[in-house]
Amino acid sequence: MIRYECLELLAARMADQLVVTSQSGQRIEWAHLSKHEGNLLVGMMGCAIGVATGLALALPHRKVIALDSDGSVLLSLFNLATLGNLRPKNLVVYVFDNGVYSGSRISYPTATSGNTDLEAMARGAGIANARTIRNIETFKAEGLGALERDELGFYVCKVEESLMHREIPRPDLDLAENKYRFVRYLARTEGKTIPFMGRG
Amino acid sequence: MQDELAKSLVQGLKSAGINFVTYLPETRLSQIVPLIRDDAEMELIAVSSEQEAVTIAAGATLGGKQAAVYMENSGLYVSSYSLLTVGKQLGVPLLLVVGYLGGVPDQRNSFLYATIGAHTIPLLQGLGIEYMILEDGEKLEEKIQDAVRAANALRAPFALLFAGEFSV
Numbered sequence: 477m478i479r480y481e482c483l484e485l486l487a488a489r490m491a492d493q494l495v496v497t498s499q500s501g502q503r504i505e506w507a508h509l510s511k512h513e514g515n516l517l518v519g520m521m522g523c524a525i526g527v528a529t530g531l532a533l534a535l536p537h538r539k540v541i542a543l544d545s546d547g548s549v550l551l552s553l554f555n556l557a558t559l560g561n562l563r564p565k566n567l568v569v570y571v572f573d574n575g576v577y578s579g580s581r582i583s584y585p586t587a588t589s590g591n592t593d594l595e596a597m598a599r600g601a602g603i604a605n606a607r608t609i610r611n612i613e614t615f616k617a618e619g620l621g622a623l624e625r626d627e628l629g630f631y632v633c634k635v636e637e638s639l640m641h642r643e644i645p646r647p648d649l650d651l652a653e654n655k656y657r658f659v660r661y662l663a664r665t666e667g668k669t670i671p672f673m674g675r676g
Numbered sequence: 677m678q679d680e681l682a683k684s685l686v687q688g689l690k691s692a693g694i695n696f697v698t699y700l701p702e703t704r705l706s707q708i709v710p711l712i713r714d715d716a717e718m719e720l721i722a723v724s725s726e727q728e729a730v731t732i733a734a735g736a737t738l739g740g741k742q743a744a745v746y747m748e749n750s751g752l753y754v755s756s757y758s759l760l761t762v763g764k765q766l767g768v769p770l771l772l773v774v775g776y777l778g779g780v781p782d783q784r785n786s787f788l789y790a791t792i793g794a795h796t797i798p799l800l801q802g803l804g805i806e807y808m809i810l811e812d813g814e815k816l817e818e819k820i821q822d823a824v825r826a827a828n829a830l831r832a833p834f835a836l837l838f839a840g841e842f843s844v
Contacts, residue, residue, distance in 0.1 A: 496735070516738070520761040526728040527762065530735020530743075533721065534696065554725035558732075562721070651766050659738055668740045671693065672769045672828040 479572045479635040480505050482615050486541075486570075489623055490514075492665065493539040494531055494658075498524035500545040500579060501641030502572050508644045513661035517647055517654050522551035525569060529559065532567040535666065539566050539623060546573040546588045546632075553597070559628065560602020568622045568629040574637045583637060594632045606630040677842050681813050682707035685773075685842075688820035689744060690717065694771060696741035697721065698729040702748030704775035704784075704843045709746075726751030730758040730833075734768040742824065744771040749778070749796045749837065750789070759833055760803055769827035771820075772805075772835040781811050781839035796837070805833050811840025 479502055487509040494514045497503040499521045507517055518524050528542035549555070549571050559567075575589030588594060598606035605627050609615050615633060622629035649657070656673075663670050677685075686708050689697070697712050698721045712720045719741075723729045726747045733743035747755070752774065762768055778786055778793025800807050808823060810816070820836065827834035 518762070518766065520758075520765075522727070523731045523758055523762050526731025526758070527735035527738070529728075530698075530732040530737070530741075531739045532735075533719065533732070534736040534739030534741045552725075552728065554723070554728055557724045558722075558728060655738070655766055655768075662739065666740065670738075670740050671742045672737070672831055 477610065477612050477615065477633065477635045478638055479574070479633070480638060480640050481612055482570070482572070482619070482633055482635070483509050485616060485620060489620055493541055493623070494535070495541045495543060496524045496528040496531065497543040498522070498545060498548040500548065500572075501638070502543050502545065504641040504644050504646055506543055507647035513657055515654070516658045517649065519651060521548045524548065525552060525555040525559070528567060528569070529555070529562065529564060532564040533562070536564070536566055539568070542567065542569045544569060544571045546571060546575065546586045546594065547577050549594060550587055550592075556598050556601035556603065559630070560598070563603070563628045565626045565628060569631065570619065571630070571632045572635050573632050574635050576637050578637055578639070598630045603628060603630045606632070608632045608634060610634045677705060677707055677844065679707060681841060682711060684813050684816050686711040686715070688817040689773070690715070691817050692771070692821045692824040693742040694744045694824065695719065696733065696736045696743040697746055698723050698733045698743070699746035700724075700726050700729055700748070700751060702775040702777070704777065705746065705773065705838055726755035727758045730755045730770065731762055733770050734762045734766070737768050737770060744773050746773040748775045750792050752796060752799055752835070753792070756799065756803060759805065763833040764804060767831040769831055770833040771824050771827055772833050774835055774837050776809065776837035776839040776843070779837070779839055781809060781843070783840060783843045800835055805835055806830065807835040807837055809837045809839060810842065813841065
């Protein structure tokens with residue numbers, strides 16, 4: 477399974493969902509595929525699930541999606557225990573697990589290329605709906621099906637290492653610009669005032 | 677910390693607009709936890725690491741909440757990565773409610789925490805995070821409001837370090 481193909485399918489399903497990405501090739505690929513104002517392209521490893529969880533808790537009527545990687549999840553394993561207890565029903569986490577630190581440019585293996593099983597870890601942490609997806613048909617049926625369900629979903633998507641993101645232009649938004657665009661979109665669509673905005 | 681001081685602290689948070697708190701409990705300010713938990717206007721989220729206390733609170737802030745993170749100062753070391761990347765670099769206001777253990781104004785003056793206390797201010801300075809040390813309840817509500825206003829204006833975390841009477 478190729479990550480970009482999964483993201484293409486996901487992008488076609490976007491409406492008013494909020495999407496938070498961590499640092500990795502998927503951030504570049506997602507920004508290339510989707511120009512939606514509800515995208516928050518967090519550019520740091522190990523932070524996307526936390527930020528997405530906070531958004532899901534603050535906006536429980538809104539579907540929130542986290543796009544993460546094996547390396548990032550391994551860096552922030554405490555997220556699993558917290559999610560396993562909070563279980564926000566409006567959060568779906570896709571972990572694109574290629575088994576390597578692709579950004580290292582030497583494709584150094586992550587623990588998931590060895591004995592580590594993120595689905596089992598998530599289940600053990602209390603995330604009942606944790607699944608491993610190994611082919612695109614299952615991603616279409618189960619992975620995308622999560623968008624319609626009212627349940628925390630944690631999908632470990634086993635993908636081949638792809639270097640496609642190196643050929644794609646990087647996002648043309650800087651972090652602050654992305655944040656303000658995202659927050660103004662939320663203020664507009666939620667009809668609420670964001671405390672730190674608009675006091676220039 | 678006396679119960680009245682804990683009540684004043686939580687009332688100060690409410691008056692400043694705080695309505696979402698992530699936390700990993702510690703010893704000095706722990707009486708605030710049940711007060712926040714039982715307050716219908718505040719959401720209290722238990723976490724497993726201060727690093728995600730920061731990222732979850734940041735997400736809630738972007739979603740329209742006025743968020744605080746309650747932690748021990750040892751948690752500042754644990755969360756320094758997310759404080760710098762999500763808090764400072766992305767620019768998300770957060771109120772950090774910190775039990776300031778092991779510093780000079782910590783009246784328990786724990787030997788166990790002395791090193792953590794000694795490096796707390798240099799750590800915040802290194803991260804570029806503004807802070808205020810509170811040692812008693814005088815003008816507590818005003819000081820908390822000042823801190824939240826500063827966090828929003830700076831679009832960055834602001835730390836309130838509680839010691840002195842708060843540590844007794």
